[in-house]
Amino acid sequence: MPKYQSVQTDRQLAEKLPYGIALVDANAELLWWNRTAERMFGFYAEDNQASSLLVLLEETEFHRLFQSKDEHLQIEINSPHRSNKRLRLQLRSYDDNAWLVISEDVTDVHKLRAIKQDFVANVSHELRTPLTVFCGYLELLLEKPDEDSAVLVEMLKQMSGQGRRMQNLINDLLWLSRLETKSVCDxxxxxxxxxxxxxxxxxxxxxxxxxxxxxxxxxxxxxxxxxxxxxxxxxxxxxxxxxxxxxxxxxxxxxxxxxxxxxxxxxxxxxxxxxxxxxxxxxxxxxxxxxxxxxxxxxxxxxxxxxxxxxxxxxxxxxxxxxxxxxxxxxxxxxxxxxxxxxxxxxxxxxxxxxxxxxxxxxxxxxxxxxxxxxxx
Ligand SMILES: Nc1ncnc2c1ncn2[C@@H]1O[C@H](COP(=O)(O)OP(=O)(O)OP(=O)(O)O)[C@@H](O)[C@H]1O
Ligand SMILES: [Mg+2]
The missing domain is CATH 3.30.565.10 (Histidine kinase-like ATPase, C-terminal domain)
Structure with missing residues (x-):
C-alpha cells in the first residue's frame, strides 16, 4: 500500500495519542489502526484481514456518521469488543480516498451522566409525593376555609409532616454534597x-x-x-x-x-x-x-x-x-x-x-x- 506509506511515519505519533485511530477507505475497509483502537474495537493486526468498519459496527450509528462524512458530527456507541465501554467517534478526512476514524473512551463521562440523571430522577421522585400531599391539603383548605377545627388541625399536621420530610431530604442532600466536596483538611x-x-x-x-x-x-x-x-x-x-x-x-x-x-x-x-x-x-x-x-x-x-x-x-x-x-x-x-x-x-x-x-x-x-x-x- 505505497499510497499509505506515510502512515508508517505517522505511526509513532499516533501510538502516543490517547485516542483510537483507524484509517479506512471509501468503503470503511480498515487500512491501518493504532494499538488504542485495537483495544477499543477488538481488532488485531495479526488477523491481517482488513474488514469493513461498516460490518464491525453494523448496528450502530457509525453508518450515519460514515455516510455523512461530517467532520463536526460526533456519535457515541458501545464498544463492540467490551460492551461496558462507551466510545465517542468522529471522522476526519485523511486524503481524497481515506478517512480517519477517531475514537475516545468516554465511559467515565457516560457513567457520570447516568448518575446525574438518576440523581435528578430520584430527588424529583422523593419530592413529588410530599409536595402532592402538601398541595392537595392546601387546595382543600382554600375550598373550605371554614372547615371544622379538628379537621383543620389534622390537615395542618399532615402538611407539617410532609414539609418536614422535604426539609429532611434537602438537609441530607446538602450534607452529602458537603461531605463530597469539602476536603477533610477543611x-x-x-x-x-x-x-x-x-x-x-x-x-x-x-x-x-x-x-x-x-x-x-x-x-x-x-x-x-x-x-x-x-x-x-x-x-x-x-x-x-x-x-x-x-x-x-x-x-x-x-x-x-x-x-x-x-x-x-x-x-x-x-x-x-x-x-x-x-x-x-x-x-x-x-x-x-x-x-x-x-x-x-x-x-x-x-x-x-x-x-x-x-x-x-x-x-x-x-x-x-x-x-x-x-x-x-x-x-x-x-x-x-x-x-x-x-x-x-x-x-x-x-x-x-x-x-x-x-x-x-x-x-x-x-x-x-x-x-x-x-x-x-
Ligand atoms: N437496621 C436496619 N434494619 C433493616 N433494614 C435496614 C436497617 N438499616 C438500613 N436498612 C435498609 O437500608 C435502607 C437504606 O437505609 P438508609 O438509612 O440509607 O435510608 P432510609 O433509612 O430508608 O432513609 P433515611 O435517608 O431517612 O435514612 C433502608 O431503607 C432499609 O431498607
Ligand atoms: Mg436511615
Whole structure:
C-alpha cells in the first residue's frame, strides 16, 4: 500500500495519542489502526484481514456518521469488543480516498451522566409525593376555609409532616454534597468523646421511639475512656443515622444494643438490633443513595435512603469502613471500624477500666439521665 506509506511515519505519533485511530477507505475497509483502537474495537493486526468498519459496527450509528462524512458530527456507541465501554467517534478526512476514524473512551463521562440523571430522577421522585400531599391539603383548605377545627388541625399536621420530610431530604442532600466536596483538611478535627455522643444519640433514639409509639430495650456498652479523633458533626450524623435505622426498622418490644469498644482490629462503633433484617442480596446496595429495600418501603417509615450514603462518606473520610451483617427476621449488626491510630485514651489506669455495661428497659417516656459512667471520667 505505497499510497499509505506515510502512515508508517505517522505511526509513532499516533501510538502516543490517547485516542483510537483507524484509517479506512471509501468503503470503511480498515487500512491501518493504532494499538488504542485495537483495544477499543477488538481488532488485531495479526488477523491481517482488513474488514469493513461498516460490518464491525453494523448496528450502530457509525453508518450515519460514515455516510455523512461530517467532520463536526460526533456519535457515541458501545464498544463492540467490551460492551461496558462507551466510545465517542468522529471522522476526519485523511486524503481524497481515506478517512480517519477517531475514537475516545468516554465511559467515565457516560457513567457520570447516568448518575446525574438518576440523581435528578430520584430527588424529583422523593419530592413529588410530599409536595402532592402538601398541595392537595392546601387546595382543600382554600375550598373550605371554614372547615371544622379538628379537621383543620389534622390537615395542618399532615402538611407539617410532609414539609418536614422535604426539609429532611434537602438537609441530607446538602450534607452529602458537603461531605463530597469539602476536603477533610477543611473541617475541624478534634478529639470526640464518643461516650457523650452516644448519650445524646440515645436520647434522640428515645424521642424517636416516643414519637412512633414504640417500646424498645436499649443496651449501651461503652468504653468511657476511649475517644476518637474526627469531626464531631460528621461522626454524630453517621452514628445517629445507624441508630435511627435500628429504631425505625425494629418493631416494638425489640432490642437495640449500642457498643463502643476497641479490639485488635480497630475501634468499633456497633449497633445491633432485632429488627426486620436485610436480605443478603440487598446488603451491597443499601449504602447507595436513595436505595431502600422493599421491606423498608412496605414498612412506610418515610426514609429517603440517604442515611447510609452519609455514613459511608463519613467513614471514608475517616479511613474507616462499615461492616453489615444481617439475617431477615432476626436482626442486623452495623459496625463502623476505625483505624487504631484514631484512638485517644484517657490517661489513668483506673479511669480506663471504667466501661459502661448497662442494660435498661426504657419505656418510651423515659429519658436516660447522665449517669456517672456516662459523664464522669
Ligand atoms: N437496621 C436496619 N434494619 C433493616 N433494614 C435496614 C436497617 N438499616 C438500613 N436498612 C435498609 O437500608 C435502607 C437504606 O437505609 P438508609 O438509612 O440509607 O435510608 P432510609 O433509612 O430508608 O432513609 P433515611 O435517608 O431517612 O435514612 C433502608 O431503607 C432499609 O431498607
Ligand atoms: Mg436511615
Amino acid at each position: 473541617v475541624d478535627v478534634t478529639v470526640v468523646d464518643v461516650n457523650t455522643l452516644i448519650y445524646y444519640i440515645h436520647n434522640d433514639a428515645l424521642a424517636l421511639c416516643k414519637s412512633s409509639g414504640k417500646l424498645l430495650q436499649f443496651t449501651l456498652e461503652v468504653d468511657a475512656c476511649l475517644q476518637l479523633k474526627g469531626n464531631l458533626d460528621e461522626l454524630r450524623s453517621a452514628f445517629a443515622n445507624i441508630v435511627s435505622n435500628a429504631v425505625r426498622y425494629t418493631a416494638t418490644n425489640g432490642q437495640v444494643r449500642i457498643r463502643w469498644f476497641e479490639d485488635a482490629v480497630g475501634l468499633k462503633f456497633q449497633v445491633t438490633d432485632t429488627g426486620l433484617g436485610i436480605p443478603e442480596k440487598y446488603i451491597p446496595r443499601i449504602t447507595q443513595r436513595f436505595y431502600r429495600t422493599d421491606e423498608a418501603r412496605s414498612c412506610e417509615q418515610g426514609g429517603t435512603g440517604l442515611g447510609l450514603a452519609i455514613v459511608k462518606h463519613v467513614l471514608l473520610r475517616n479511613q474507616a469502613r462499615l461492616e453489615i451483617e444481617s439475617t431477615p427476621g432476626v436482626g442486623s449488626v452495623f459496625t463502623c471500624v476505625f483505624p487504631l491510630q484514631a484512638a485517644v485514651r484517657s490517661s489513668g489506669v483506673k479511669a480506663c477500666r471504667e466501661v459502661i455495661n448497662k442494660s435498661s428497659n426504657f419505656s418510651a417516656d423515659a429519658l436516660l439521665l447522665p449517669s456517672e459512667n456516662v459523664h464522669d471520667k
